[in-house]
Amino acid sequence: MSHTRPVVALAMSQEAADAVVKPAVRRRLEESVLLRPRLLTEFTSAAARETLAEAELLLTGWGCPPLDATALAHAPRLRAVAHTAGSVRGHVTEACWARGIEVSSAAAANAVPVAEYTLAMILLANKRVLEAARDYRRRRDRAGLVSSDGTLGNHRRTVGILSASLVGRRVMELLAPHELRVLLYDPYVTAAGAAELGAVKAELTEVFAASDVVSVHTPLLPATRGLVGRPQLAALRDGATLINTARGAVVDQEALTAELLSGRLRAVLDVTEPEVLPAGHPLWECENVLLTPHLAGSQGNELDRLVELAVAEVRRWAAGEGFACPVPPGRRELLA
Known part of the structure; x- marks a missing residue:
C-alpha cells in the first residue's frame, strides 16, 4: 500500500x-x-x-x-x-x-548533563568540598576547615582534559568563564585546534604532571584501554583529583586503587572496571573517592x-x- x-x-x-x-x-x-x-x-x-x-x-x-x-x-x-x-x-x-x-545519535544531547556533572565535580574537587563537608559533620567545628592553604581553591588551577570528544568539548566550553588553565590531550587535535577550544595542547604525561584535576572523556577503544596507567597516575601531584565519566577500562583500576588507598590522590568515579565493583572492593570504604552509579549521563x-x-x-x-x-x-x- x-x-x-x-x-x-x-x-x-x-x-x-x-x-x-x-x-x-x-x-x-x-x-x-x-x-x-x-x-x-x-x-x-x-x-x-x-x-x-x-x-x-x-x-x-x-x-x-x-x-x-x-x-x-x-x-x-x-x-x-x-x-x-x-x-x-x-x-x-x-x-x-x-x-x-x-x-x-542523540550523543550531543547526552553530552550536556555529563559535562555539567564534570564541571561541578571539578569546581568541588579544587575546593575540597566533599572532604570538608565530611570532616565538618564529624567534628562539628569549623576550626582548621576554613583555610588559606594555597593548594585549595579554583583560582588559576590547572585542569587536564583527556579527549576532545563531544563531552570533552562541552566541558571546555563550560570551563571558559572560570579562571582556570586547561590542558588538552588528544592526538587528533592540533595546537591551533586546542587553542580554539580554550585549551593548550599537551602530551599525556605533561597533562598528568601539571594538572590539579584530570578529567577523562576518552572513548573505550583497543588503543585507549588502560590509557591511564601507573606512570600517568604517579605523575599526578599529591592531592590531585582524577575524574572519570567515560569508561572504567580507560583507567588501570588496580593502579588507581593503590594510589587512592595510599591517600595520595582523590577521585570522582562515575564509571569503574568492572561496573559495578565487587561488594568487597576496598574503594567502597575509601574516603578519597566519590563513587557514583553511572549517573552523569541523562537522568x-x-x-x-x-x-x-x-x-x-x-x-x-x-x-x-x-x-x-x-x-x-x-x-x-x-x-x-
Missing part, C-alpha cells in the same frame, strides 16, 4: 520505551510518520519480523537488539536508524553500514532532551532533509 509518510517502528527495551517514548512523543512522531504500535524488544518472533518487514526507520533506545545480518534480512525496507541515546555500538552492526543505512527529565533531538531527527528525515546529527561510519567507534 502506498503512503506519503515513512513507516517507523520502536526498537528498545520496555523500560527505555516507558522512559522516553511518552504519549506526547508518540503524538509528535505521528504528525510526520506512520508509527507502528508494536514495540520491538526482539527481532526473532514472527510478530516482530512482521513489523520489521514494514519499517523504513527504527527509533532505537537502550536495550535494542543487534541489527545484524539476520535481523536486516527481515527488514528489506529499512533505510535509517535514529537512536535516542549516545553510543550506537551496541546495536548498529557492520551489516548496517554495509547496507548503507543512515544512522543518527530523569534530562531524558526529554535526548528524545527531543531524536524526534527532530525523525521529522527531518521524513521530510527528506537528512539527519542533522548523523553518525558517519568512520566515526562510529569514537562514540563512547
Whole structure:
C-alpha cells in the first residue's frame, strides 16, 4: 500500500520505551510518520519480523537488539536508524553500514548533563568540598576547615582534559568563564585546534604532571584501554583529583586503587572496571573517592532532551532533509 509518510517502528527495551517514548512523543512522531504500535524488544518472533518487514526507520533506545545480518534480512525496507541515546555500538552492526543505512545519535544531547556533572565535580574537587563537608559533620567545628592553604581553591588551577570528544568539548566550553588553565590531550587535535577550544595542547604525561584535576572523556577503544596507567597516575601531584565519566577500562583500576588507598590522590568515579565493583572492593570504604552509579549521563527529565533531538531527527528525515546529527561510519567507534 502506498503512503506519503515513512513507516517507523520502536526498537528498545520496555523500560527505555516507558522512559522516553511518552504519549506526547508518540503524538509528535505521528504528525510526520506512520508509527507502528508494536514495540520491538526482539527481532526473532514472527510478530516482530512482521513489523520489521514494514519499517523504513527504527527509533532505537537502550536495550535494542543487534541489527545484524539476520535481523536486516527481515527488514528489506529499512533505510535509517535514529537512536535516542549516545553510543550506537551496541546495536548498529557492520551489516548496517554495509547496507548503507543512515544512522543518527542523540550523543550531543547526552553530552550536556555529563559535562555539567564534570564541571561541578571539578569546581568541588579544587575546593575540597566533599572532604570538608565530611570532616565538618564529624567534628562539628569549623576550626582548621576554613583555610588559606594555597593548594585549595579554583583560582588559576590547572585542569587536564583527556579527549576532545563531544563531552570533552562541552566541558571546555563550560570551563571558559572560570579562571582556570586547561590542558588538552588528544592526538587528533592540533595546537591551533586546542587553542580554539580554550585549551593548550599537551602530551599525556605533561597533562598528568601539571594538572590539579584530570578529567577523562576518552572513548573505550583497543588503543585507549588502560590509557591511564601507573606512570600517568604517579605523575599526578599529591592531592590531585582524577575524574572519570567515560569508561572504567580507560583507567588501570588496580593502579588507581593503590594510589587512592595510599591517600595520595582523590577521585570522582562515575564509571569503574568492572561496573559495578565487587561488594568487597576496598574503594567502597575509601574516603578519597566519590563513587557514583553511572549517573552523569541523562537522568530523569534530562531524558526529554535526548528524545527531543531524536524526534527532530525523525521529522527531518521524513521530510527528506537528512539527519542533522548523523553518525558517519568512520566515526562510529569514537562514540563512547
